[in-house]
Amino acid sequence: MRTFRTALLGFAAAVCLGTTAATETLRIGLAVEPSSLDPHFHNIQPNLQIARQVFDFLITRDHRQQLGPGLAVAWKAIDDKTWEFKLREGVKWHDGSPFTADDIIFTVGRVPNVPGSPGGYGSYALGKRVTKVDDLTIRVTTDKPNPLMLNDLATFAIVSRKHGENATTENYNTGPAAIGTGPYKLVEWVRGDRIVFEENKEYWGGRTPWDRVVFRPIASNASRIAALLGGQVDLIDNVPLVDIAQLKRNSNVALSQSPSNRLIYFALDSSRHISPFVKANDGTALWPNPLRDARVRKAISMAINRPAIVERIMDGGAVASGQIVPEGFFGHDPSLKAEKFDASGAKKILTEAGYPYGFRVTIHSPRDRYPNDASITESIAQMLTQIGIKTEVAILPASVYFTRASRLEFSFAFYAFGSDTGEASSPLNGVLSTYNAQTGAGAFNRGRYSNANFDAVMQEALITMEDGKREQLLREATAIAIGDYAAIPLHFQINTWALRKGLRYEARTDENTLPRSVSKAP
C-alpha cells in the first residue's frame, strides 16, 4: 500500500513537472559523431557543425554559403594587404564575460598551433597579423594581398582567451574550455551516446525555438531511420538515397533537400616510387609505381562508369563531375565535363603505358562516412578489374580510416571534399597544391600530387584581388590538374534531411545540421 502511494505521489510530481517546466527539446540523429569539440582540432564537417552550436565566427555563412556578418558587423579593405573589422557590441561569452578584440587575437594565434591536430585550419589563420585598434575594432594585415580574407575568417570559430589560454583539446571535449558566444551552451558530451546543449538565452542573434538540443550519434543508416520513424529522434541527417522514395510516401515524415558542395573523388599515390598497395600481378612489389604515370591515371578515370554509379548506386542522387567545384561556384569551368566512360579506350591507354596485363591494387574506403561510400568503392573495383587492373577493396571504420589516410598508408583511396568557401581556391589549394606543412597548402593532398606549374598559377590566384582575373587563374589551375589526372573526381552529392511531421529545416549546401534552422511548420 505504501509503495503504491509513493508511486502515485511520484507520478503526480512527474505530471506537475511535465506541465510547469515545458521545455522544448530537439533530438537529432547524427550519422557521424565529431572527433572533438575543440573547434580548431580537425577541419571536418562533423566537428564543424557541433562547433557552430557553441561558437560563433567573425563572418557567417548562410545555407547557400553566402557570407554575412557574424561577430564582425562591418569591414572594409584599407589597402591590398590590410582589412579593418568592427566587432559586434554587447556580445557575451557563456560565462558572462564580454567578448573583445583580444579573443580574436588569441584565436588567430591558437588555430595553427593545436597539438596533435590532424590539421585543416592552419592555412586560414597563418600569415594573418591581427592588431587591436580598440576593444571592438581590429585590423588584419597580410604580407601578400589576400582576396579570400572574408572566406578565411568565416572558416574558424572564435574562442575565448580567458578559457582558451593553456586549454588542451581535452579541455574542450570535457567542457571547461567549451565556452563560446554561440546559440547553445554545452551541457555534456558522452562519447558514442549523446551531446547535450541548452539554449543560450542571451544570444545576440535572438532566441531559438529550442530550449534543449540533444545530438545522438546513430551511425547505422537503417537504425537512424528507425529512430526517426519510432519517434526517438525528431530529425536525422545523411538520409540514405535508397530510402528517400519510401520516406516520401510516409505522411509522418518531412524531407528537406539541397545540392551539396561535397565532391567525392579518389586520390592516387602519384609521388612514391613504390606504393604500399600497388603490386605486380604475381603479388610482388611493383617498381616504378604505375600510378605515377598520368596515362595510367587517365585509364583509371576512363574505366569508371560515372553515370552508372549515379543511377544504380546513388539512385540518381548525385551529379557526375569532371572538376573540383559544382556549378554555380566561383571558379567552376562549364567547359569541363565528367570523363566519358570508355573501357576499351582505357585498356588501350593502359597498354600504351606498358601495362597490357594490368597490375594489382587495393582501394581503401571508409564505411558509413559518406552516402554509399563502400558500395561506390566496390563498384569501382568491378570497373577497374574489367580493364585488367585487379582490384581489391578494404573497407575501414571512419576513425581508423582517416588516421591511416593522414599517415599516407594508402595507394588508392576514397575521399570527399566539401568546398565550404563556395569557391574553387580552397579545394584546389587544399587537395592539389604541393604539400607544405608551413603554409598549409596541400593539407588534404593525400596522393601528394605535385606540379610546379599548377602551384605557380595557384599561388598567383591566391593573391589576385580582381575577381575576373582570379576566376580565370582558378580555371587555368583546374585545367592543369585535371589534365594531369591529379585526382579522379566522381560526383557531387545531394544532401537530404528527414524530420518528423510538423518540423522544417532549411537545407544547406554544406551538410551542417543546425538546430537554429529547424522551425515548426505553421
Place this chain on the structure above:
Amino acid sequence: MSAAAAKSADVTPPLAPSALFRFAQEFAESKIALAGLVVLSIVVLIAIFAPFISPTNPNDLLQLTILDNRLPPGTTGSRGVHYLLGTDGQGRDMLSAIFYGLRTSLTVSISSGLIAVAIGTMIGLIAAYFGGRVETLVMRVVDIQLSFPTILIALLLLAFLGQGVGKIIVALIIVQWAYYARTVRAAALVEMQKEYIEAAQGLQLGHLRILLRHLLPNCLPPLIVVATIQSAHAIALEATLSFLGLGLPPTEPSLGLLIANGFVFILSGRYWISFFPGIALLITIVSINLLGDQLRNVLNPRLQK
C-alpha cells in the same frame, strides 16, 4: 562400415549389433534429427560443389556489372543471366552468392573448429592428467577467457589482426579453444579415477601413450557434442563479425556480409538481398543444432534408456 557389418552377419548371425550400428539406430529414432542431418548434408554438398553448381562466380569482379544491381528475383539481366533469387547492390547473383557464402562460412567455422578442438583437447587433457600447478594455470586462463563475451574478444582480435579469411579463422580459434579445454578436462578428470588408467600407469606406459590411446578415446563423446553445437556458434559468430564489417573483404562476401549488404535496402522494399542469405544461415544453424541435440541424447549415458 555397413559393408563390414553385413559381412560379419553372413558368417554368424549377430548376437548384438556393432556399437556404431546401435549408435546409428538410436540416432535415427529422432526423425527431426535425421531431417537435420539430411539438410546439413545437402548444405555441405552445396558448399563443396559451389563452383560447379553456381550459375555465376560472385567473387569474380569480371562477371559483375552494377548495371544489373538490385534486380528482383526471377529477372533476366543485361548479359542474359537469369537471376533466380535476384541480385544484390553490386549486381551479384544472389543464388551464387549464397552458395559461395555458405562455402566461406563453413570453411571458416569448420577449419577454426577443428584446430580449436585439437588445441583445446590437448590442453584439457594435459591439465587433467598432470594436475597441480599446470592445471591451475591452464584452467584460470580458461576461466578468464570465458568470463569475457565471445563477440567482444573476437571484435578486439579482428580490430588488431585486420581483414581476411585467415585472420577470421585465427580469431575464431582463439575464442573457441577454451570451451573444448574445459569440456575435455571435465571428462578426463572422471576417466582419471577409473581403473584402466591406473592399470596403464602401473604398466609404466609413456605419458603420451596414456593420454592419446587411453584417455582421449574415452573423452570423445562429450567432445563430439560440444564440437557440433559449437560449430553452429562459430557460423553465427562469423556471420555477426561479417555483419559488423570486421570479417571478410567485401568482394568475397560470406552469408553475414550478404545480410549486412542487404540490410540497407530492407526499408526500401528490396527484401531479397538480406532475406535469402538469412534463410540459408538459419537453415544451416538449425540443422546443426538438431544434429547436436540428438548426438547429446545418444551419447549422454545419463539420458540412456
